Amino acid sequence: MTYRNPPTTPRKSATFDDYTLSEIRRAAATGIYDIRGAGAKRKLPHFDDLLFLGASISRYPLEGYRERCDTSVVLGSRHAKKPIELKIPITIAGMSFGSLSGPAKEALGRGATLSGTSTTTGDGGMTEEERGHSKQLVYQYLPSRYGMNLRDLRRADAIEVVVGQGAKPGGGGMLLGQKISDRVAEMRTLPKGIDQRSASRHPDWTGPDDLEIKILELREITDWEKPIYVKVGGARPYYDTALAVKAGADVVVVDGMQGGTAATQEVFIENVGMPTLACIRPAVQALQDLGMHRKVQLIVSGGIRNGADVAKALALGVDAVSIGTAALVALGDNDPRWEAEYNELGTTAGAYDDWHEGRDPAGITTQDPELMKRVDPVAAGRRLANYLKVMTLEAQTIARACGKNSLHNLEPEDLVALTIEAAAMAGVPLAGTNWIPGKNGF
Amino acid sequence: MPATTLSKTAAHDPRVFDLDQLSLRELNQALHNLAPGSNETAWEVLNPKGSHSVAVGVDQPVAIDVRGSVGYYCGGMNSGSTITVHGSAGPGVGENMMSGSITIKGDASQYAGATGKGGLLVIEGNASSRCGISMKGIDIVVHGNIGHMSAFMAQSGNLVVLGDAGDALGDSIYEARLFVRGKVDSLGADCIAKEMRAEHLELLQGLLDRAGVTGVKPSEFKRYGSARTLYNFNIDNADAY
Numbered sequence: 261m262t263y264r265n266p267p268t269t270p271r272k273s274a275t276f277d278d279y280t281l282s283e284i285r286r287a288a289a290t291g292i293y294d295i296r297g298a299g300a301k302r303k304l305p306h307f308d309d310l311l312f313l314g315a316s317i318s319r320y321p322l323e324g325y326r327e328r329c330d331t332s333v334v335l336g337s338r339h340a341k342k343p344i345e346l347k348i349p350i351t352i353a354g355m356s357f358g359s360l361s362g363p364a365k366e367a368l369g370r371g372a373t374l375s376g377t378s379t380t381t382g383d384g385g386m387t388e389e390e391r392g393h394s395k396q397l398v399y400q401y402l403p404s405r406y407g408m409n410l411r412d413l414r415r416a417d418a419i420e421v422v423v424g425q426g427a428k429p430g431g432g433g434m435l436l437g438q439k440i441s442d443r444v445a446e447m448r449t450l451p452k453g454i455d456q457r458s459a460s461r462h463p464d465w466t467g468p469d470d471l472e473i474k475i476l477e478l479r480e481i482t483d484w485e486k487p488i489y490v491k492v493g494g495a496r497p498y499y500d501t502a503l504a505v506k507a508g509a510d511v512v513v514v515d516g517m518q519g520g521t522a523a524t525q526e527v528f529i530e531n532v533g534m535p536t537l538a539c540i541r542p543a544v545q546a547l548q549d550l551g552m553h554r555k556v557q558l559i560v561s562g563g564i565r566n567g568a569d570v571a572k573a574l575a576l577g578v579d580a581v582s583i584g585t586a587a588l589v590a591l592g593d594n595d596p597r598w599e600a601e602y603n604e605l606g607t608t609a610g611a612y613d614d615w616h617e618g619r620d621p622a623g624i625t626t627q628d629p630e631l632m633k634r635v636d637p638v639a640a641g642r643r644l645a646n647y648l649k650v651m652t653l654e655a656q657t658i659a660r661a662c663g664k665n666s667l668h669n670l671e672p673e674d675l676v677a678l679t680i681e682a683a684a685m686a687g688v689p690l691a692g693t694n695w696i697p698g699k700n701g702f
Numbered sequence: 703m704p705a706t707t708l709s710k711t712a713a714h715d716p717r718v719f720d721l722d723q724l725s726l727r728e729l730n731q732a733l734h735n736l737a738p739g740s741n742e743t744a745w746e747v748l749n750p751k752g753s754h755s756v757a758v759g760v761d762q763p764v765a766i767d768v769r770g771s772v773g774y775y776c777g778g779m780n781s782g783s784t785i786t787v788h789g790s791a792g793p794g795v796g797e798n799m800m801s802g803s804i805t806i807k808g809d810a811s812q813y814a815g816a817t818g819k820g821g822l823l824v825i826e827g828n829a830s831s832r833c834g835i836s837m838k839g840i841d842i843v844v845h846g847n848i849g850h851m852s853a854f855m856a857q858s859g860n861l862v863v864l865g866d867a868g869d870a871l872g873d874s875i876y877e878a879r880l881f882v883r884g885k886v887d888s889l890g891a892d893c894i895a896k897e898m899r900a901e902h903l904e905l906l907q908g909l910l911d912r913a914g915v916t917g918v919k920p921s922e923f924k925r926y927g928s929a930r931t932l933y934n935f936n937i938d939n940a941d942a943y
Contacts, residue, residue, distance in 0.1 A: 292935070405817040405836060410759055410779045410800055437934050449819070449838040449857050450876055454933040457874065459855060463835040464775070464794040464813040473754050477775040480730045481759030 283526075294526040295434070297359075297615030297625065298585060299427045299518040299562060304535040306518070307569040309682030310675050311691060314661045322660040329656040330666035333580050335557045336418060336487020336510040339479070343487055343510075344396055344418050346580065347376025348652045349667060350570060352644075353515075353561050353584035354400045354420065354491075356382025358435055358444045358456075359522030359615065360588075361632035362389050363640075364624040367591050369393035370637055371644025375652075380420060380582075383433060383458050383522075385447045386412040393637070398489065401478065403432065403459040406448040410481070418511075419478055420489040421471070423462075423500075426519030426562045429493025429533045433458035434523055439618040441627040471507040479508075489513050494534045494562065498542035505547065505556050513582065514543045516562030520585045522625070523616030536562035538685040544577030553577065567654020574655070575670035576686060590647040591640040592622045716744035716767070726753055733783075736762040752792065757785055763802070777804040780821060793830075796823045799840055812849070815842045818859065824913045831868065834861045837878055843913035853880055854890065862909050864918060872926055876933075880926040881906050883918070894929045 272278065286294065315321035322329065336343035352372045357365050359382065366389035372379040378396035381387075385407015391397055399416030401408065413419065424430060435444075435456040445452040465474045475488055490504035491513035504512045516536025521529065540560055547553040560573050561582035573581050585593075594602075596609040598621035605612065605619060615625035623634030659667050662674045676691040677683035683690040684697035719729045729747065736742060745766040750756050754773035757766050760783040768776070771789030781800040790808030799818040806814075809827035816832070818840025825833075825842070831849035834842050834856055843862040850868035853861050856878030866884035873890020879902070880893075889895075898921075906920040932939060 291938075405798060405838070408798055408817065409819065410761060410781050410798075413759075413779070434935070451933075454876075455935050457855070459836065463832070463854075464797045464816040470774075470793075473774045477755040477758055477778050480726065480755040481779055483731060483734055484727070 295436075295523050295616055296526055296529070296613040297520060297522050297524075298529075298613040299520045300530050300533075300535075301613075302530055304518065305537050305679065305681045305685055306535065306563060307537060307572045309537070309678045310572050310686055310688065311678060312568075312571070312575075312658055312662060312674050313676060315663050319663045321663050322665060324657065324660050327660065328665060329659050330668070331652055331656065333557070333668065335559075335580065336489075338510045338552075338556055339484065339508065340418075340487040340510055341483075341485045342417075344378055344398075346378060346396070348648060349574060349580040349655075350375075350564070350648055350651055351377050351398075351559065351580055351582045352379035352587050353519070353582040354380035354382045354398070354422065355584055355588075356384035356435075356522060357387045357390070358382070358384035358406075358439060358448070358627070360624060361626055361635060362387060362443075363632050363635040363637045364588075364591060365390040366393050366637035367635060367640035367644060368587060369397070370641025371587070371590070371648065372396070374641065374645035375648040377648065378417065381416075383422075384435075384444065385409075386416070387447075389637075391415065393641075400491075403462045404448075404456075405463070406456075406458075413478075414482060416486060418487040418489060419482070420491050420513065421475065421478070421509075422491045423471075423504075424493030424495070424515075425491065425521060426494045426515035426517045426533050426536070427521035428524045428528050429495040430460060431524060431528050431532070432460035433521070434616070436523065436616050436618070439616065439627050444627060468503040468507050471503075475508040487511055489559070491515060493517075494519075494536060494539035495532075497534070497539040498546045501543040501546035501558070502550060505550055505552050509556060511557045511559060511579075512543065512547075513559040513561065514539045515582075516560070518563030518585075519561050520588075535685070536560060536564075537682060540573060540576045540578060541685065541687045547577075554579070567651040567656075568658060570651055571655040571658040571667065571670055572675065574667050575674050576672060579668070586647070587644055588624055590644045591624055591635065592643070593620070593624050595622055598622055716746040717742050718746045718748060720748040721751065721753055721756075722749040726755060730755070730758060733757060733760045733762075733764070733766075736760075736764060738762065740764070750789070754792070757783070760785075760802075771808065780804060790827065791825075795825075796821070796840070799823065809846070810844075814844075815840050818842070820859075822912055828865070834859075834878070837861065841909055841912070843909055843915065845915070847884070850887070851890070853878055853893075856880070860905070860909055862906065862913070862923070864915065872928070874932065875926075875928045877928060879905070881909075881920075881923040882926065883923045886924075886926070889926065892929050892932045893926055896925045896927045898923070898925045 333349045369390040373395040380398040396417045398418045437453045487510040489511040490509040492500040494516040517533035557579035601621035620626040623631040675688040747768045750770045752773045758778040761781040763782045765784045768787045773792040775794045777785045782802040785804045791810045793811040794813045796804045797816045799821045801821045803822040805824040810825045810829045815823040817836045823842045825844045828846035829848045833848040833852040839859045847865035853872045857876040863882045867886045869887045870890035872893030903920040
């Protein structure tokens with residue numbers, strides 16, 4: 261019997277892991293970078309790295325089911341004659357008709373309206389479905405200006421000037437030809453079936469001084485009635501927030517890198533921008549330094565999933581949050597009931613992100629008339645409303661436990677961090693210590 | 703005259719708005735308050751002195767004469783009114799115009815007619831860079847020259863230039879038609895010279911007539927438009943971006 265040396269266990273590289281190897285092979289075979297939807301999927305410092313302390317001897321809680329805990333918020337009170345009043349501090353983020361089906365947009369409007377909150381158009385103009393079913397609709401003013409028109413601007417409840425988004429700060433978009441139906445093509449004034457490139461820069465202004473003049477124009481056109489938001493991708497939140505305030509914004513929206521996109525290069529989504537958690541404190545600090553905290557409202561988005569995330573964002577000084585990916589999941593996106601069809605597309609429920617290809621088995625990110633029938637706008641809207649209600653109750657539960665009679669009374673002092681990274685980013689102490697990295701010279 | 707009083711001399715005289723006396727807000731609000739069928743169809747704006755957002759979002763078929771030069775976004779989102787600027791215009795004149803017409807007697811700065819959906823923009827002087835950027839159905843006629851990157855990502859509509867065009871004309875153009883009488887410094891990605899067929903000559907004559915251009919023949923122009931090679935992404939075209 262010959263002796264064999266004991267073999268070592270096959271060892272895969274941490275650097276060249278399975279995903280990386282598959283991406284190299286895919287790039288070599290196709291010669292095209294990978295485009296996908298959704299936001300950053302890599303593990304990032306996030307709200308999970310923060311904990312609430314709750315009440316103790318030094319502070320007492322509110323009775324969970326008896327004492328009131330206010331959830332309402334007013335957006336746009338700085339300059340707008342008609343600010344938006346929301347019952348809950350959770351709004352629906354901008355997602356375009358084109359990237360989403362008509363029934364999905366209608367469902368978002370229905371769910372938001374049932375919950376007393378707002379929904380937002382996207383890079384494709386305003387549809388009758390969403391205007392009709394959204395009590396409060398924010399109309400995005402984007403570089404492409406697809407579908408932008410005076411009538412819709414005036415029947416919007418607020419205007420959001422989109423400078424960037426968290427999935428791709430500094431990037432434009434591309435809606436591939438297979439999603440360009442007759443209706444989408446008509447709204448965007450482009451031929452059917454061609455790729456539609458969305459510009460990364462506004463065509464008629466550059467820089468904060470121009471933005472101020474642009475905001476003045478929008479206010480003049482709408483007789484100073486509508487709140488004007490400025491949305492930026494989470495890149496330089498301190499300066500972007502300060503400049504948006506200087507330019508006259510009523511509301512600043514900061515979208516971290518976990519915020520989704522309909523279609524962007526994978527390399528862009530995963531490597532440009534900052535985590536949502538890292539964006540909040542600099543943005544709040546900018547408002548505080550300018551004496552504008554709570555006067556100009558701050559909305560943060562990107563990876564908000566539950567009431568704890570909402571409460572943590574508010575405790576860090578945010579006025580409201582916005583959800584996109586989570587709202588789509590509530591409608592039915594990536595539902596395991598379609599697993600067999602996800603498998604046919606080479607993916608699995610929970611991982612499907614080829615939203616740009618228009619073959620979404622759940623019927624949400626598609627313009628295919630048969631697939632989109634799978635979304636019942638009434639039922640899906642109800643699911644979204646249920647989900648928003650749960651998030652709100654969860655956030656209230658935490659706030660009461662911290663002794664707060666309003667979600668907006670939560671404060672950084674209610675929080676500790678589990679990791680040094682999160683402590684540094686959120687500006688709260690590492691749990692069990694009074695150490696905030698970067699503060700007091702440490 | 704008290705600051706809040708509008709001067710109106712007679713029913714058929716223009717309603718005169720002196721921006722030395724009244725605010726921009728009052729001007730635009732008065733224009734927006736116009737009801738369909740209003741008899742106040744003639745307006746005159748004095749002393750604009752480079753004001754931004756003069757006569758923006760007007761949605762009634764009235765005539766507005768602006769006596770002097772304006773700043774950014776004059777006539778922005780115009781829907782049906784006829785605006786004449788007796789001076790020059792700053793950036794973004796007629797941006798996102800829906801219908802109606804705007805005439806600039808002098809020169810226009812950057813982004814003239816940006817993203818315009820319809821109507822006619824006439825610039826009797828020169829236009830700066832990015833004229834007609836992302837245009838979506840508007841017709842633009844420039845008597846003089848236009849600057850670089852004009853008609854960038856132009857989707858539809860017509861841009862007519864009696865003079866010369868700067869660098870990168872029509873970069874990433876979609877279905878807009880460009881007619882240039884003079885020289886073009888360079889064409890942008892996917893923009894090519896195209897044959898001027900009878901239907902184009904007829905179209906161009908109509909545009910020249912609407913813009914009040916005389917003594918110029920359509921046959922003196924060249925036509926430019928999309929080669930349509932970038933309409934669907936292909937890695938072999940990556941050098942074009």
